[in-house]
Amino acid sequence: MDIVIILGAPGSGKGTQSAMIMQDYDLKPLVVGNILREAIANETEVGLFAKSYMDKGDLVPDEVIIGLIGEALISGEFSGGRGVLLDGFPRNTVQATAFDAMLHTKLSTSLSCIIALDTPEELLMERMVGRLYCTECGATYHTTYKKPKQGNTCDLDGSNLIQRDDDKLEVITKRLEVYKQQTMVLTSYYSSVPCYRNIPATGTPEEVYKSIRQALDSCLS
Numbered sequence: 001m002d003i004v005i006i007l008g009a010p011g012s013g014k015g016t017q018s019a020m021i022m023q024d025y026d027l028k029p030l031v032v033g034n035i036l037r038e039a040i041a042n043e044t045e046v047g048l049f050a051k052s053y054m055d056k057g058d059l060v061p062d063e064v065i066i067g068l069i070g071e072a073l074i075s076g077e078f079s080g081g082r083g084v085l086l087d088g089f090p091r092n093t094v095q096a097t098a099f100d101a102m103l104h105t106k107l108s109t110s111l112s113c114i115i116a117l118d119t120p121e122e123l124l125m126e127r128m129v130g131r132l133y134c135t136e137c138g139a140t141y142h143t144t145y146k147k148p149k150q151g152n153t154c155d156l157d158g159s160n161l162i163q164r165d166d167d168k169l170e171v172i173t174k175r176l177e178v179y180k181q182q183t184m185v186l187t188s189y190y191s192s193v194p195c196y197r198n199i200p201a202t203g204t205p206e207e208v209y210k211s212i213r214q215a216l217d218s219c220l221s
């Protein structure tokens with residue numbers, strides 16, 4: 001099973017690129033943020049617990065996230081295709097170390113490709129402030145860069161588009177701080193791994209994706 005990780009700051013374009021990767025490579029997406037938002041919408045125990053952290057821009061505690069990833073990967077839900085595309089995990093060295101152990105002992109596999117999106121901070125702000133989100137299917141749009149075809153509705157299912165609760169300016173600022181304090185270190189954690197690829201993510205989504213394709217094609221067999 002191929003395991004691909006997409007790393008990057010909030011708003012760097014992980015979700016946008018994951019949607020394109022899924023279409024061209026037979027990888028099933030495991031999007032932690034979407035799983036948590038769905039749990040919040042369904043008012044599950046995990047959702048209610050996670051909401052208090054997400055609304056403040058903090059990371060949800062490691063044990064919850066590691067448990068969730070372990071359950072998903074071991075359940076067999078992701079078998080059958082080429083592998084898994086992880087978006088939003090790991091986010092700190094505790095999660096990365098636990099994941100290394102999980103891959104080795106429980107899944108008998110190793111990382112196939114690590115894509116690290118490199119985006120300047122001023123672009124991150126602009127991308128998040130203008131983001132629109134479909135509560136039904138999780139598709140994202142942007143008020144400038146990716147306008148929906150009709151008003152404020154999703155092109156895919158016609159549902160209403162909203163701003164994410166954590167895309168308010170004060171929460172964005174906190175998420176970027178948390179990224180710098182806890183997640184950015186993962187670029188050095190993984191940089192010595194042969195399948196690590198740093199991808200400049202300042203161009204259009206299609207331009208960024210072209211570099212990602214080259215990275216994936218050089219890593220996946």
Ligand code: AP5
Binds near residue numbers: 017034057062091146
């Ligand atoms: P999550 O949902 O994963 O949020 P994030 O990492 O902050 O990333 P975003 O979804 O904000 O951005 P993205 O990189 O996917 O960008 P997108 O493609 O949408 O996590 C939310 C929260 O859940 C966390 O804060 C935390 O509380 C919790 N959580 C999640 N994982 C966790 C974990 N492992 N441990 C603990 N807690 C966890 O693009 C953004 C916008 O820009 C869009 O509007 C898009 O259209 C536009 N855009 C994208 N690319 C381009 C481009 N190249 N040019 C122009 N516009 C672009």
